[in-house]
Amino acid sequence: MNAPESKTAAADKHTVLVVDDHPLFRRGVRELLSLDDTISVVGEAGTRDEAVLLARQLEPELIVLDLNMRGSSGVEILTTLKSEDPSMRIVILTVSDSGDDLLACIRAGADGYFLKDMEPERFLENVHEALEGRLIVDTAMVRYLTDMIREKAQPEAPNPLTEREEEVLSYIAQGLTNKMIGRKLQISDGTVKGHVKHLLKKLGFNSRVEAAVWAAQREEQKAKRQM
Structure with missing residues (x-):
C-alpha cells in the first residue's frame, strides 16, 4: 500500500x-x-x-x-x-x-x-x-451486455413505469448520478434513490447500467417504428 x-x-x-x-x-x-x-x-x-x-x-x-x-x-x-x-x-x-x-x-x-x-x-x-x-x-x-439485457428484460406491462420513473430512467440512460438527477428534477437524492429502486424492480434489473442499456434499446426501437 x-x-x-x-x-x-x-x-x-x-x-x-x-x-x-x-x-x-x-x-x-x-x-x-x-x-x-x-x-x-x-x-x-x-x-x-x-x-x-x-x-x-x-x-x-x-x-x-x-x-x-x-x-x-x-x-x-x-x-x-x-x-x-x-x-x-x-x-x-x-x-x-x-x-x-x-x-x-x-x-x-x-x-x-x-x-x-x-x-x-x-x-x-x-x-x-x-x-x-x-x-x-x-x-x-457492449454487445454482451445488450444481448443479455435483451434476453432478460421482460417488463410486466407495456409501460409499467410512472411518469416520474420514466423521467429518472431517461436521465439514468444519459449517465447521470442520483445527485445530478435530483438537481434536474428538484428532488432529494433519497427520493431519486427510491425511484431508481422501484423502476429497477419493475423492469427486472439489478443495476443502473442494465436499465440504461435497455432504455437506449427501447428508444432505438421506437425510432425504427416511426420511420
Missing part, C-alpha cells in the same frame, strides 16, 4: 484510488493518470483490506479496480464498498472479456467496465467520463 497523498494536495483535482495486485501495473496506471493535471492518484492498494481501508480514509471520487486479485475478487471488493457507500464510483479495469464477468460486475454496482488492452488515450477519456457520472462499458463488451 503506497502512502496516500494528502487531501489538501489533491483538493483542486479529481481524486482517484488505484486497486490492483500487480505493483508494476498499478504504477503504470498511476503514472498515466498523473499525466493529466486535473487528476490526482491519492492512493494505491494491492489487497482487499488495503482497498477498503483507503477507500474509507480517502473517500476518492473514483476507484479503478482490478477484477482478478490474489486472495479476493474484484466483485467481492466492489460489493463491500458499494454496501458501505452506494454513491461511491467504481470502475473495473480487467483483462477479462467474459460476458459473465461483465454482468456480475454490473449487478454488483460497477459504474464502468474497461479492458486493459485499450489505448492509453481512451482510458483517460473513460476515466473523465466516469468522473462526470457517466456509465462506461468498453465498446468491445
